[in-house]
Amino acid sequence: MILTIAVHTFREVIRKKILHVLIGLGILIIAVSPFIPTTDEPDARIKMMLVVFFQVVVLLCIVGVIILSATSLPHEIEDRTIYGVLSKPVSRLKIVVGKISGFALVSALLLIILGLVNVVAIQRIASRLPEGYRSILKAGNEFTASQFSIQGKSHHVRQGIVWIEGGRAGIALWSFSDLYKKLDNKSSFEVEFNLKIDSSRKDIDAIPLVVRIEDANVDRWETSVLSAKIDEPLTVKIDPAIVGKSGAVNVTVFPIHSTDYIGVTQGDAKLFAVQKGFVYNYAKAIGITFLKFLLIISIAVMGSTYLSAPVSIVSALVVFLCGHVLDFVKDFSLVIQRYDVHEHTLPAVLKKPNILLVYIDYLIKKPLEWFSVILPDFKRFDSLKFLLKGINIPLETVGVSVGYTALYAGICLCIASIIFKKREFF
Amino acid sequence: MDNSAVRTEGLTKVYKDFWRRKSVSALTNLNLNIDRGEIFGLLGPNGSGKTTTVKLLLGLLFPTSGKSWLLGYPAVDLNVKSKIGFLPEESYLYKFLNAEEILDFYGKLFDIPKIERKSRIDKLIHDVGLNPYRKRPLSQYSKGMLRRIGLAQAIINDPELVILDEPTSGLDPIASREIKDLILDFKSQGKTVILCSHLLADVQNICDRIAILNKGVLQVMGNVRELLSQKDVIEFVVKNLSDNDIQAVETFIKSRSGNVLSINHPVSTLEELFLTIIQQSK
Numbered sequence: 242m243i244l245t246i247a248v249h250t251f252r253e254v255i256r257k258k259i260l261h262v263l264i265g266l267g268i269l270i271i272a273v274s275p276f277i278p279t280t281d282e283p284d285a286r287i288k289m290m291l292v293v294f295f296q297v298v299v300l301l302c303i304v305g306v307i308i309l310s311a312t313s314l315p316h317e318i319e320d321r322t323i324y325g326v327l328s329k330p331v332s333r334l335k336i337v338v339g340k341i342s343g344f345a346l347v348s349a350l351l352l353i354i355l356g357l358v359n360v361v362a363i364q365r366i367a368s369r370l371p372e373g374y375r376s377i378l379k380a381g382n383e384f385t386a387s388q389f390s391i392q393g394k395s396h397h398v399r400q401g402i403v404w405i406e407g408g409r410a411g412i413a414l415w416s417f418s419d420l421y422k423k424l425d426n427k428s429s430f431e432v433e434f435n436l437k438i439d440s441s442r443k444d445i446d447a448i449p450l451v452v453r454i455e456d457a458n459v460d461r462w463e464t465s466v467l468s469a470k471i472d473e474p475l476t477v478k479i480d481p482a483i484v485g486k487s488g489a490v491n492v493t494v495f496p497i498h499s500t501d502y503i504g505v506t507q508g509d510a511k512l513f514a515v516q517k518g519f520v521y522n523y524a525k526a527i528g529i530t531f532l533k534f535l536l537i538i539s540i541a542v543m544g545s546t547y548l549s550a551p552v553s554i555v556s557a558l559v560v561f562l563c564g565h566v567l568d569f570v571k572d573f574s575l576v577i578q579r580y581d582v583h584e585h586t587l588p589a590v591l592k593k594p595n596i597l598l599v600y601i602d603y604l605i606k607k608p609l610e611w612f613s614v615i616l617p618d619f620k621r622f623d624s625l626k627f628l629l630k631g632i633n634i635p636l637e638t639v640g641v642s643v644g645y646t647a648l649y650a651g652i653c654l655c656i657a658s659i660i661f662k663k664r665e666f667f
Numbered sequence: 668m669d670n671s672a673v674r675t676e677g678l679t680k681v682y683k684d685f686w687r688r689k690s691v692s693a694l695t696n697l698n699l700n701i702d703r704g705e706i707f708g709l710l711g712p713n714g715s716g717k718t719t720t721v722k723l724l725l726g727l728l729f730p731t732s733g734k735s736w737l738l739g740y741p742a743v744d745l746n747v748k749s750k751i752g753f754l755p756e757e758s759y760l761y762k763f764l765n766a767e768e769i770l771d772f773y774g775k776l777f778d779i780p781k782i783e784r785k786s787r788i789d790k791l792i793h794d795v796g797l798n799p800y801r802k803r804p805l806s807q808y809s810k811g812m813l814r815r816i817g818l819a820q821a822i823i824n825d826p827e828l829v830i831l832d833e834p835t836s837g838l839d840p841i842a843s844r845e846i847k848d849l850i851l852d853f854k855s856q857g858k859t860v861i862l863c864s865h866l867l868a869d870v871q872n873i874c875d876r877i878a879i880l881n882k883g884v885l886q887v888m889g890n891v892r893e894l895l896s897q898k899d900v901i902e903f904v905v906k907n908l909s910d911n912d913i914q915a916v917e918t919f920i921k922s923r924s925g926n927v928l929s930i931n932h933p934v935s936t937l938e939e940l941f942l943t944i945i946q947q948s949k
Contacts, residue, residue, distance in 0.1 A: 245775040249761075256763040321759040325820065328725045329776040330748040666727040667682075 242331055243339045250343025254309060260347060263305045267298045267355040275366055284370065287363055287378070288629055294359045295625040299530055302351050306534055307557045310344040311541040315550035318666065327666065334658040341535075341542050341654070348534035356527045360520060381431075381513040382633045386415035389507035392493070402437060402504040407448075407496030413503065415510040416457065420488035430479040432492055433511050437504030438469050446470060448501040450494055452477055457489035466497065479512075513632065525634045526624035532646040533622035537561055539650035540617070543657040546664065563612065564619035617649050671736070672828050672859035673701040673724065678733035680719050680883075693719040694883045696733070701876075703738075703827075706850060706860045708874035708891070710867070716883040717863045718756065721830055725753060738827055749777055752826035756833045756863070758813035762806035766797050766816050769805060770823055777824040791819040796845070810837035818846065822853075829853055832863045847873055871895070904933065 254260050274293035279285035317323040326336060367378050393411035396404045405411040420430070438448050447470040454477070455462030461483060469475045484490055492510055496503055541557035548556060622642060627634045678697040684690040694716040701707045709717050722728040724735055724742055740747040760769055767788060774784040792801050795815035805813060814837050821829060831850070835843040850873055853860050864870050870877060871891060878888040887894065908916075917927050 242776065242778070245772065249772055253761070253763055321755065321757070322761055324727065324753075324755050324759050325761075325773065326776065327727055328748060328751070328753040329773065330745050330778075331776050332745060665729060666722070 242335050243342060246326075246331070246336060246339025247342035247346060250313065250340055251346045253313075254343075254347050259305065259309060260350065263302055263351060264354055266301060267351070268358055270298050270301070271355065271359050271362055275362070284367075287367055287370075290359065290363050290366070291625060291628050294355070295526070295530065295628075298355055298359070299352075299533075302348070302355070303534060303537060303561065304558070306344060306348055306351070307537055307541050307561065308554055309347065310340070310538045311545050311553035311557045312550040313340055313344075314542065314545040315548070315553055319550070321666075323666065333661045333664075334654075337542060337546065337654065337657045337661055341538055341650075344538045344542070345531075345535050348538065349531060352527050352531050352534070356523070360523055378519040379631050381631050383635070384417050384420060384512040384514065386492075386507055386510060386512075387418045388414075388416035390414050396502060402506055404437075404439075404502050404504045405495060406499060407501040407503075408499030409495060410499065412493050412495040413505045413510075415492045415507070416489070417492070417512045418457070418489040420484060420490065420512070420514060429481060429514070430484055430490075431513050432477045432479060433513060434469070434475040434477075434494065435509050435511075436469060436475065436494070437509075438471055438496075439502040439504070440498075441500045442498075445501075448503075449497045450475075450503070451497055453493045454479055454483055455491050455493075456483050457491050469503075518633065519631075522628065522633055525639055526628055529622050529624045529634070529639060529642050532642050533619060536617055536619075536622075536646050536649055539653035539657075543653040543660075546657045546661040560616060561619065564617050617645075621645055670703055671700050671739075672703045672705075673699060673707075673735070673737055673861065675699040675720075675724075675735040676733055678720070678723060678735055679731050680716075680723060680728060681731045692883055694723070694880075697880075697885055699878065699885075699888070701859060701861065703859050704854065704857050705875040706854050706862060706873055708870040708877035709861060709863045709880065710865075710870060710877055711880035714882075715880040717880060718832065719883070720880070721753075721832060721861070721863060724830070725751070749824060750827040752821035752824060752829040754817050754821040754829075754831045754834055756836070758810075758817040760805050760813060760817060760820070763804060765804050766792055766801045766819075769816065770820055773820045774823050779824065787823060787825070791823060794849075795819045796842075811839060811842055814838055814846075815842065818849070826858065828859045828861070830861045830863075833865065834862065835864070835866060835869060843869075900928070 270293060271290070274290045274297075275286050277289050277293065279289045282288075314323070317326075327333075363378075391403055391405065391411050392414055393405075393409065395411050396406040398404070403413070405413055432452075432454065434452075436450075440448055447468045450467050450469050451464065452467055453462055453464045463480055463483060465477065467475060467477065479490070490512065492512075494503065494505070494510070537557065537560075540560050541553065544556045545553040624634055626632075627638075675697050678694060678699075679692075680694040682691040682693055697716075697720060699720075709720065711717050719728065723730055724737060725748075726743060735742040737744075737747050738750055761772070764772065770788045770791060771784060774788065779787065792798055795818060797812060797815055797819075800808070800812065805816065808816065814834070818831075818834060821831070834850070835846050838846060847869060850860055850862065854875075862870060862874060874891050876888070876890050877894065879886045903916075913930060917930065920927055
């Protein structure tokens, strides 16, 4: 019964040529994306294609699917075709589930077709790149440090961030172990630092750091001096020979000059083991995006059980937008909180955050905390960041996304079912 | 076993406004009892409560008070809907489908097995005269064709109870006659039919019993013949009688204190004349 309604819904979208239009527009945007001006980096075009697909094409499809799923039931109620279904032995819950399933089918078809077109286009463009620049087409595993410590003394600790003064006063040490547990010997490694940096020197936007990487069990190491810029991650490639059979690596960092400072936490150094497997990773990203579609479809159909078509579209779009804006506002709040932490060497008068910003933060923070409990957080489904960094999407992330969608869609379905059961058709 | 096909007890529907205040009393204390196998006419002017009654029986509306049973089961029971066929007053059908597809869709909702579904679809499309147009989208159908396919979907499940709301609206006299024959055929198969119609002649011809509603209140219910018969008036239908004989009969009646109201040549109905002419022209 559910399948019958799902197929019927799917067929309606096909017959009305809406799917054709979405696919046509999507392919057009994908075809144009390699020609959008970017930086001179060799893999910039591929990154642009990924960004355009996951942020423009997917957005277009989501808006299309929202409009379809938010208007389907209201239109059937308005033109009374729903009478024909309601007078048959079909429960109203099955009608709602059938509708959601039908639009899920539409979404799956959209994502499969457009996703395939995009990945084929990416592979073709990547095949023209020199071998050394194809790292974007790899998927690396991310490792966080199993141990973190400070050798020597720290300058001070503030809000969980340990600040180290340069000139060997203190050294930050991260230890990574069990690197080969899930990997093969062909993997290559790199460490990415997201350090907070500061200096008492004026007009400094980068400071020199000493980075030492050593095999934890054998006396083998490499040391390099690198320039770390403010708010930019620092990446260091690791010689595969350093990562011995034990699969354990120690990474130490300290600023060269005593006038410079670095602020570190355990999570600020991450080790990536790069492997091939872009298509598999891409497929996982598409899968997570599909969950995003499923969630917004459930919300749109839930609204449509009670609201008219236009109101239903607007409310689903508002929920979708809020699900993204929430994250932005949370970041805004975080920036204000960190204001007096990061700039610890500034004059005392500037340590206090702007009172207006704090007031705005106070005003919006509490309501948004409540909103964030009720509204879905669509940023959870952001898989683009993994693809752009060439990080393998952990199965845990996929699992959490599935669970989140199941929970949220389940709640929406229950509410939709209760509303629709009580609805009368005049 | 409950022998009634439809039974209502004090069925009442009051429409309320946005503030839940009483707005319109669409149906008041309706007590109906429709026997199995009969053709029952539900009559009344616009806004009399006919459609509200049908919607209450089908669960499209919920009663403010009162109860209803269909084929012995509470009307709210989902399973009983598998034994009911419904033709709404307008053909509310999915226009992007063709005749075959729409019947297949509704057949699937009744969970009819594939092979049986296919044979029923073929037969119904043939019976309602849409065989040449079975692959044409319903968006290209005329009003009459939509009515026919609407009727076909109403009986795709071979129902025990058929509820027809204005089944002949939009149909030409030939199609209208075919539908009426089909309804009589339902009766011969033992099905119960509820017929809502404004066309009183149709109702008179084919219904066993009728109920007349006005402003949501049941005005009268009973056998059509009994309700229409004028017990103090007698009608003779005689063939081949000369004017003199007619005069003699009239004189005889007057001598017996009878009051002759009219002496006429009977006329056939316009429908019969139309059908005869069309038949002859073929």
